[in-house]
Amino acid sequence: MARQGVGRLSHSVCLVLTCLSLALHLILALFCLSVLQTSCVIPPPSSCSSSLSFPGTVPHGKQGRSHSLSSQSSSHKLPVSRMNGDFTKMAAHIDHNVEASFNIVNEKEKDKKLIQTKMATKVSQWISSRSKLEALFSHPLYNLPRKHLLEDDWLLKLKPKNKGGDSEEEDEEEDSDKSSEDSEWQSDSEEDGYDRANWTRSADTHPAWLRYHLGISRWELYDRNDPSVAEVTQQMATQRILSAVQKSGGTQLKLIMSFPNYGQALLKPMRQERDAETDFNLFYFSDFERHNAEIAAFHLDRVLGFCRIPPVVGRLINITREIRAITTDHKLSRTFFTSPVGNLCFHGQCEYYCSTENPVCGRPQVLEVSLASMLPDLSLAPRRSWRSPWRRSYSRTKLAPWEKNPDYCDTVKQTPPYNQGTRLVDLIDMVILDFLMSNMDRHHYETFEKFGNDTFLLHLDNGRAFGRHSVDEPSILVPLRQCCRIRRSTLMRLRLLSLPGFRLSDVMRESLSQDPLESVAPLLSVQHLSVLDRRLKTILKAVHTCLEHHDDVIHDDLQGYDVNLYRH
Numbered sequence: 001m002a003r004q005g006v007g008r009l010s011h012s013v014c015l016v017l018t019c020l021s022l023a024l025h026l027i028l029a030l031f032c033l034s035v036l037q038t039s040c041v042i043p044p045p046s047s048c049s050s051s052l053s054f055p056g057t058v059p060h061g062k063q064g065r066s067h068s069l070s071s072q073s074s075s076h077k078l079p080v081s082r083m084n085g086d087f088t089k090m091a092a093h094i095d096h097n098v099e100a101s102f103n104i105v106n107e108k109e110k111d112k113k114l115i116q117t118k119m120a121t122k123v124s125q126w127i128s129s130r131s132k133l134e135a136l137f138s139h140p141l142y143n144l145p146r147k148h149l150l151e152d153d154w155l156l157k158l159k160p161k162n163k164g165g166d167s168e169e170e171d172e173e174e175d176s177d178k179s180s181e182d183s184e185w186q187s188d189s190e191e192d193g194y195d196r197a198n199w200t201r202s203a204d205t206h207p208a209w210l211r212y213h214l215g216i217s218r219w220e221l222y223d224r225n226d227p228s229v230a231e232v233t234q235q236m237a238t239q240r241i242l243s244a245v246q247k248s249g250g251t252q253l254k255l256i257m258s259f260p261n262y263g264q265a266l267l268k269p270m271r272q273e274r275d276a277e278t279d280f281n282l283f284y285f286s287d288f289e290r291h292n293a294e295i296a297a298f299h300l301d302r303v304l305g306f307c308r309i310p311p312v313v314g315r316l317i318n319i320t321r322e323i324r325a326i327t328t329d330h331k332l333s334r335t336f337f338t339s340p341v342g343n344l345c346f347h348g349q350c351e352y353y354c355s356t357e358n359p360v361c362g363r364p365q366v367l368e369v370s371l372a373s374m375l376p377d378l379s380l381a382p383r384r385s386w387r388s389p390w391r392r393s394y395s396r397t398k399l400a401p402w403e404k405n406p407d408y409c410d411t412v413k414q415t416p417p418y419n420q421g422t423r424l425v426d427l428i429d430m431v432i433l434d435f436l437m438s439n440m441d442r443h444h445y446e447t448f449e450k451f452g453n454d455t456f457l458l459h460l461d462n463g464r465a466f467g468r469h470s471v472d473e474p475s476i477l478v479p480l481r482q483c484c485r486i487r488r489s490t491l492m493r494l495r496l497l498s499l500p501g502f503r504l505s506d507v508m509r510e511s512l513s514q515d516p517l518e519s520v521a522p523l524l525s526v527q528h529l530s531v532l533d534r535r536l537k538t539i540l541k542a543v544h545t546c547l548e549h550h551d552d553v554i555h556d557d558l559q560g561y562d563v564n565l566y567r568h
């Protein structure tokens with residue numbers, strides 16, 4: 001009996017040891033594989049941080065923009081663990097699968113794809129303990145070589161140093177305008193709470209918001225790795241608020257807040273609980289704007305690799321101290337009152353929901369808000385507003401042209417500016433963003449006038465996104481279905497985000513966790529997060545259907561790049 005027991009014991013010990021050794025071999029194999037993949041060198045990780053919560057202090061400006069910028073900021077790299085090297089190689093393996101799964105048309109690839117997907121799962125399990133967001137942002141698809149930028153590809157420039165020296169550039173936009181010979185912008189007015197401004201041509205004298213403005217280019221609003229952008233969000237979340245006034249125009253209440261370094265932000269208040277769903281009987285154009293939608297839209301746009309929404313951050317503000325006591329806006333200050341339960345409320349003056357029946361209320365004085373960084377003033381950087389070809393009718397009875405004609409896109413494709421350049425696929429990018437967050441309110445979009453038709457589209461005003469999670473809104477995806485055009489880089493990133501190792505809902509959760517308001521409550525409820533994966537699948541299916549029925553679906557914006565970089 002005893003011997004039998006010992007025998008059984010040693011038998012199971014053997015079994016455990018075998019399993020252990022098998023597991024170790026597997027890990028070793030995976031590790032070797034990753035080490036052997038020396039060809040998959042990731043482009044210089046140009047960022048000091050892909051995380052918003054660590055503002056760098058690296059000064060950079062015009063001088064450091066093109067190539068020196070990456071080297072400059074990489075010296076300020078955050079202490080990322082040494083594992084990261086292996087880990088990015090792992091990420092590159094997964095990319096292999098993305099590239100492979102790209103050749104959908106090729107039947108033979110299918111089995112291969114299946115196997116590779118399995119392997120991808122294995123690899124992703126291996127890395128699941130690490131940050132998926134970091135993995136995503138270190139992926140080559142998120143580090144495509146930047147287009148070479150010429151003088152005219154920057155939105156703003158500083159005045160040339162010697163006015164007489166270079167050719168006349170008087171008509172160029174300038175930011176630090178009120179300058180003497182030495183281009184200094186000085187203010188001595190400290191008494192009103194503003195910093196003493198002493199800005200020279202040198203970027204390290206500029207406040208973060210100015211560096212962010214100077215970094216705006218023809219193809220993106222900001223560089224994800226630019227430490228100024230993280231600094232802008234961090235400052236909006238923490239700086240003292242000096243003034244609060246209503247923003248005129250627009251249908252719902254918004255405030256413009258000013259900070260000591262002359263930066264400003266657009267405030268949208270919390271109006272409803274996070275898990276509240278938009279009333280199904282309400283038309284999309286009368287839906288509340290949501291502060292958390294503005295924040296989440298910024299993160300989603302960044303996670304999709306677009307960088308076309310101005311940085312937005314959440315903040316808790318004290319209505320008494322940070323609005324009521326400091327506002328010089330009489331129209332606003334007349335609207336404050338105390339609710340029956342003793343909360344401080346206000347409603348301002350505007351078209352919708354600015355009434356005592358729809359107040360914005362603190363608890364009792366504390367209010368959740370979103371703060372969006374401002375774009376350069378319109379006098380410096382005028383913008384052009386474009387009516388979306390797929391605009392809704394904004395009527396309770398009429399249908400829009402695209403709802404009546406399935407071939408509507410054929411007309412659009414012939415119409416400037418959609419007949420040239422990247423405008424149509426830019427619009428499709430926007431449609432993808434809007435479908436994911438269920439934003440039905442994109443009647444217009446804007447571009448910077450300076451760049452003409454060849455430029456990115458600003459994805460402004462996302463307060464009506466994330467209204468419903470129980471249903472998806474198929475009509476938002478109509479432009480994609482009707483046009484069957486998509487950027488290759490966008491499609492590949494979407495595929496990447498559908499892999500378990502980079503699951504969209506997971507990277508979004510992680511990205512949002514960097515926002516200060518996450519300490520109050522998750523910015524997107526679990527339901528809103530998980531629909532992202534479902535909607536992503538719907539988009540990929542729509543593209544798949546396009547590929548089955550049309551040639552010329554893919555706009556190959558990766559042409560000319562070293563494709564091997566993205567394959568291995």
Ligand SMILES: *[C@@H]1O[C@H](CO)[C@@H](O)[C@H](O)[C@H]1NC(C)=O
Nearest residue numbers: 184186196197198199200205
């Ligand atoms: C502004 O800064 C420059 C150097 O950055 C310094 O020489 C100058 O004295 C400063 N001016 C004022 C008014 O602080």
Ligand SMILES: *[C@@H]1O[C@H](CO)[C@@H](O)[C@H](O)[C@H]1NC(C)=O
Nearest residue numbers: 318319320321322325365366
């Ligand atoms: C809000 O500000 C008022 C006035 O400064 C102050 O009395 C109150 O304690 C503040 N409330 C909170 C929660 O900080």
Ligand SMILES: *[C@@H]1O[C@H](CO)[C@@H](O)[C@H](O)[C@H]1NC(C)=O
Nearest residue numbers: 415416417418420452453454
């Ligand atoms: C830009 O688009 C407009 C259509 O809004 C068109 O009239 C114009 O010719 C385009 N410009 C160029 C340079 O293609």
